[in-house]
Amino acid sequence: MIADLHVHTRYSPDSLASVESVFKAAAKKGVGAIAVTDHDSCGAWEKAREWSRKTGILFVPGVEVSAVDEQENLLGHVLCLFLSEPVKSRALPDLYDEVRGQGGIVSVAHPFDHYRYGMGKRVIEFLGYYDAVEAFNSHSRSPEFDAGAREFAERERLPVTAGSDAHVPQQVGMGRIIADAGDLEGLKKKILERRVSVEGEYRGVGLKLLSGAHKTIKRFWH
Numbered sequence: 001m002i003a004d005l006h007v008h009t010r011y012s013p014d015s016l017a018s019v020e021s022v023f024k025a026a027a028k029k030g031v032g033a034i035a036v037t038d039h040d041s042c043g044a045w046e047k048a049r050e051w052s053r054k055t056g057i058l059f060v061p062g063v064e065v066s067a068v069d070e071q072e073n074l075l076g077h078v079l080c081l082f083l084s085e086p087v088k089s090r091a092l093p094d095l096y097d098e099v100r101g102q103g104g105i106v107s108v109a110h111p112f113d114h115y116r117y118g119m120g121k122r123v124i125e126f127l128g129y130y131d132a133v134e135a136f137n138s139h140s141r142s143p144e145f146d147a148g149a150r151e152f153a154e155r156e157r158l159p160v161t162a163g164s165d166a167h168v169p170q171q172v173g174m175g176r177i178i179a180d181a182g183d184l185e186g187l188k189k190k191i192l193e194r195r196v197s198v199e200g201e202y203r204g205v206g207l208k209l210l211s212g213a214h215k216t217i218k219r220f221w222h
């Protein structure tokens with residue numbers, strides 16, 4: 001199964017993509033599962049369930065939390081995946097307990113991308129409070145950030161996830177994992193067992209401009 005574990009919709013302040021459009025894009029590209037991971041919002045879940053039924057694309061309920069440390073300082077973006085209900089915590093040790101308590105997993109999004117709220121060196125300090133790191137993100141400003149994430153995962157023997165971080169439907173599927181799984185439980189298991197491969201393409205100038213334009217439009221009209 002091909003899974004893109006990091007997709008935004010219009011429930012994120014920086015995306016205009018409808019839930020329908022991201023599921024249709026996934027279907028067109030042969031992506032079998034997508035995680036909808038809006039910024040601090042689970043507002044798209046209901047529609048995502050509906051479009052999952054209509055398209056046959058598996059829906060991984062998720063959210064991209066702007067996580068903080070116990071002193072409320074911003075730590076960075078973390079992906080909460082395979083959730084059964086929205087999460088309330090933002091502080092990482094609590095957030096991890098909450099996500100694990102409902103059978104989900106926490107993956108540190110674009111950990112070394114310092115332009116986009118990567119957790120950076122603090123990943124070491126918080127080892128044990130997340131399950132995985134994102135080893136490919138098609139939004140990364142530099143492939144070196146992802147290479148660093150893969151090296152780190154290798155060194156610490158951590159599971160990996162990957163995603164497009166799509167903010168426009170055209171980008172869905174540009175970051176993905178491939179796993180021998182037929183359902184969400186199987187997919188989660190393969191991730192935690194480190195039996196997935198990671199693939200992707202970085203977005204070109206066209207998509208960068210399109211995402212930027214959408215961001216600007218949204219800023220004006222929302």
Ligand SMILES: [Zn+2]
Pocket residue numbers: 064077109110116117
């Ligand atoms: Zn992010």
Ligand SMILES: [Zn+2]
Pocket residue numbers: 006008064109165
């Ligand atoms: Zn994101």
